[in-house]
Every structure is written in C-alpha cells, then in structure tokens.
Amino acid sequence: xxxxxxxxxxxxxxxxxxxxxxxxxxxxxxxxxxxxxxxxxxxxxxxxxxxxxxxxxxxxxxxxxxxxxxxxxxxxxxxxxxxxxxxxxxxxxxxxxxxxxxxxxxxx
Amino acid sequence: xxxxxxxxxxxxxxxxxxxxxxxxxxxxxxxxxxxxxxxxxxxxxxxxxxxxxxxxxxxxxxxxxxxxxxxxxxxxxxxxxxxxxxxxxxxxxxxxxxxxxxxxxxxxxxxxxxxxxxxxxxxxxxxxxxxxxxxx
Numbered sequence: 001x002x003x004x005x006x007x008x009x010x011x012x013x014x015x016x017x018x019x020x021x022x023x024x025x026x027x028x029x030x031x032x033x034x035x036x037x038x039x040x041x042x043x044x045x046x047x048x049x050x051x052x053x054x055x056x057x058x059x060x061x062x063x064x065x066x067x068x069x070x071x072x073x074x075x076x077x078x079x080x081x082x083x084x085x086x087x088x089x090x091x092x093x094x095x096x097x098x099x100x101x102x103x104x105x106x107x108x
Numbered sequence: 109x110x111x112x113x114x115x116x117x118x119x120x121x122x123x124x125x126x127x128x129x130x131x132x133x134x135x136x137x138x139x140x141x142x143x144x145x146x147x148x149x150x151x152x153x154x155x156x157x158x159x160x161x162x163x164x165x166x167x168x169x170x171x172x173x174x175x176x177x178x179x180x181x182x183x184x185x186x187x188x189x190x191x192x193x194x195x196x197x198x199x200x201x202x203x204x205x206x207x208x209x210x211x212x213x214x215x216x217x218x219x220x221x222x223x224x225x226x227x228x229x230x231x232x233x234x235x236x237x238x239x240x241x242x243x244x
Contacts, residue, residue, distance in 0.1 A: 009126075009127065010244070015244075040130055041126045041127070041130060042126075072130075092130070092133050092134060092137065093137050095134055096137045096138050096141070096143075099112075099114050099236070099239060100112045100114070100141075100236065102236055102237055105237060105238070107241050
C-alpha cells in the first residue's frame with residue numbers, strides 16, 4: 001500500500017479536469033492505497049453543503065480523506081459550519097506534513 | 109521530525125495566479141521548519157526573483173507607494189531565504205536560464221541563481237519529495 005496526497009486547486013464548476021482528480025482518488029482507494037485529497041483555492045467551492053457536487057460526494061463515499069484549506073475557505077467566506085459532511089477544514093501545513101513523510105504528491 | 113529536503117517546481121508568472129500565493133505559503137512553512145528547500149522556477153515563474161521589480165502607488169485609490177504597500181515577489185523570495193536561514197535551513201532557488209533570457213529577467217535577488225532543467229533533475233534525485241505546481 002502506498003500513501004498519496006492529491007491537491008485539487010480548481011473548481012469543478014469551472015474545470016472538467018477536476019473529475020479526473022476525483023476519479024484517480026477513488027481508483028487509488030479501490031486499489032488499496034491510502035489517499036488524502038486536499039482542496040485548496042477554488043477547489044474548496046464544492047465542499048459547501050448544498051453544492052451540486054456529486055463528484056466530491058463520491059470521493060468521500062469511496063473512503064478518501066478530504067481536507068479543505070482553511071485559508072482558502074476563509075477567503076471565500078465559507079464557514080466551517082457550512083462544509084458538507086466528510087470534509088475537514090485544515091491548515092495548509094498538512095501538505096508539508098505529507099511531503100515530509102514521503103507520500104506521493106500530485107497537484108492539479 | 110528530522111530535517112527534510114523538499115523540491116518545488118513553480119511555473120506561474122508573478123502577480124497572476126493564486127497558485128503562487130499557495131506556493132509561498134507552503135514554502136514559508138517548510139522554511140520555518142528548517143528544511144532544505146529547492147525551488148526550480150521556470151516559464152513565467154522565472155521572473156519571481158527578478159531584481160528590478162518595484163512597488164507602485166495606486167492613484168485610483170489615492171495611495172502613494174508607502175500607503176499602497178504593494179508586495180513584490182522578489183521581496184517574498186528574499187524573505188523566504190532569510191526565514192530559512194534563521195531556522196537553520198537553506199533555499200537553493202534556481203531560475204531557469206532559458207526562461208529568464210526569453211523574458212529579459214536575468215538579474216536576480218541575491219541568494220538565487222541561474223540554472224537549467226538539469227538542476228530540477230538533480231533536485232529531484234536528492235529530495236525526500238517533490239511538488240510540481242503547474243500553470244493552468
């Protein structure tokens with residue numbers, strides 16, 4: 001088993017490519033790997049409760065640990081209480097933590 | 109946690125993308141931890157350390173240079189280098205030579221240097237991890 005950290009910076013309502021990141025995260029979990037998906041910048045927008053975000057919901061359901069950068073949330077006026085279930089607000093330090101641990105890292 | 113060596117490849121030009129805001133946030137954390145940091149700045153990012161950047165006023169808002177307090181990426185790069193040194197780490201910041209020549213931005217802030225994609229390969233070989241932050 002390998003450990004992965006995928007970083008999604010884009011808004012799925014703006015970039016269809018985001019579906020590939022979500023799909024990769026789900027496939028890696030299905031293959032037995034440990035996967036964290038870190039949402040940054042506009043990537044946090046689908047984490048709002050009530051957003052039309054079936055793709056992110058599938059990622060959460062698949063067992064991916066989904067984290068959202070608290071600075072990106074704050075910049076966009078998204079309170080932690082408004083996050084959909086299964087998304088954890090986090091400090092961006094978590095990215096350096098994963099990198100320092102040698103987890104496989106990919107930015108989109 | 110032991111001191112780690114991390115490499116970042118940056119591609120976005122100054123003052124255009126939120127990617128760089130996030131990149132500098134990550135670099136600052138690594139510097140505060142005293143890590144060894146390698147940065148390969150290529151394409152538009154090769155201008156991040158360009159020494160002739162100057163802050164500007166904002167006449168639309170009636171602010172002079174001091175009041176506007178406009179940050180420049182060259183100062184952010186210099187601050188990163190200083191932060192790393194204060195915490196026992198270091199930064200090897202390489203500006204892609206071909207990229208700076210294309211853009212005429214081959215005068216860098218002290219502590220950064222000219223290099224080539226071969227440096228990125230060497231960085232990758234010597235690092236605990238690598239993060240490539242591409243432009244869109």
